Amino acid sequence: MKHVLVVDDDATVAEVVVGYLNRAGFAVDVACDGPTAVALAAARAPDLVVLDLMLPGMDGLEVCRRLRAGGPLPVIMLTARGDEADRVLGLEVGADDYVTKPFSPRELVLRVESVLRRAGEPAGRTAPAAAALRAGPLALYPDARRVTRHGTDLSLTAREFDLLRFLLRHPGRAMSREELMHRVWGWEFGDLSTVTVHVRRLREKIEEDPARPRLISTVWGVGYRFDPPAAEKEAGDGA
Numbered sequence: 001m002k003h004v005l006v007v008d009d010d011a012t013v014a015e016v017v018v019g020y021l022n023r024a025g026f027a028v029d030v031a032c033d034g035p036t037a038v039a040l041a042a043a044r045a046p047d048l049v050v051l052d053l054m055l056p057g058m059d060g061l062e063v064c065r066r067l068r069a070g071g072p073l074p075v076i077m078l079t080a081r082g083d084e085a086d087r088v089l090g091l092e093v094g095a096d097d098y099v100t101k102p103f104s105p106r107e108l109v110l111r112v113e114s115v116l117r118r119a120g121e122p123a124g125r126t127a128p129a130a131a132a133l134r135a136g137p138l139a140l141y142p143d144a145r146r147v148t149r150h151g152t153d154l155s156l157t158a159r160e161f162d163l164l165r166f167l168l169r170h171p172g173r174a175m176s177r178e179e180l181m182h183r184v185w186g187w188e189f190g191d192l193s194t195v196t197v198h199v200r201r202l203r204e205k206i207e208e209d210p211a212r213p214r215l216i217s218t219v220w221g222v223g224y225r226f227d228p229p230a231a232e233k234e235a236g237d238g239a
Contacts, residue, residue: 002116003027005046007037007063008078009055013101017050017078020105021112034058038066046073048116050108051095053079064095074115074158078103096159097185098194114186119158133168135215136229138206140165149206159185160202167216167226176223199224 004026008014011032018028029044031037034055041049049067053060060077067073077095096115099108133140137150145161147154156164166184177195181187185194203210217225 001025001027002047003029003044004112005029005031005037005041005049007031007034007049007055007060008052009033010052013052013078016105017108020109024109024113026112032056034060034063037063041067041070048074048076048112048119050076050078050112053077072119072155072158074119076108076111076115078108096157098191115158118162118184118186133165135168135171135226138164138168138215140168154205156202156205159198160205163198164202164206167224171226171228174219174222174225178223180223 002025004021006014006017006021006028007030008017009032014030014032018030021028029040029046031040034057036057037049037051037055038058049064051060051063055063060079064075064077067075075095076097076099078099079101096119097111099111131142133142139148140161141147142165147156147161147164163180163184166180175183177192180195181192199216200210203213203216207213207215214229215227217227219225
């Protein structure tokens with residue numbers, strides 16, 4: 001049974017979310033403020049956090065930073081604020097998904113299941129002995145969900161890992177943000193700025209110069225394309 005920590009100061013919202021998650025088979029802890037959330041997570045590490053942005057004592061962004069400082073942890077931001085700047089900020093501090101109130105509790109449960117699945121939960125669903133994916137200084141190990149650059153481990157969120165894995169498996173192909181959202185996030189619809197933010201964050205971690213990206217190129221009017229280093233392209237052309 002997977003453990004979800006719900007953090008929301010609205011008792012009614014928290015009660016509804018907990019009920020739906022319990023019926024879906026999750027064990028759930030509840031916190032009504034930031035400090036309590038951090039303390040509960042330290043006492044019992046959750047598999048995922050549903051986190052309200054507006055909290056007393058410590059806002060959701062700071063809670064997210066503190067929780068993720070201890071290692072990778074899937075986070076779904078939950079907020080009544082629909083401004084795009086808030087959504088982007090939530091994603092930039094490491095949230096894997098963002099749901100705006102009012103929301104469908106059933107949809108939230110689906111998002112929780114999707115984020116956990118993409119994070120590799122439950123263990124053992126990935127194919128055994130999957131070959132490493134390589135491009136220039138990058139090496140991605142699917143089974144270990146590990147990425148290195150020049151031999152040094154990178155700290156990627158679950159979505160960043162999935163996005164990079166998908167791009168590595170489809171080099172040289174221009175893909176729209178809608179396709180990436182469908183293929184990587186598993187969503188038929190959603191806020192496309194989610195894809196934009198994750199691409200930007202991924203560039204900051206894998207590019208030599210994120211301001212002049214050479215691995216993840218922008219294809220104007222289409223979306224993005226992963227371009228392996230030139231030596232690899234030439235080797236592939238001669239194969």
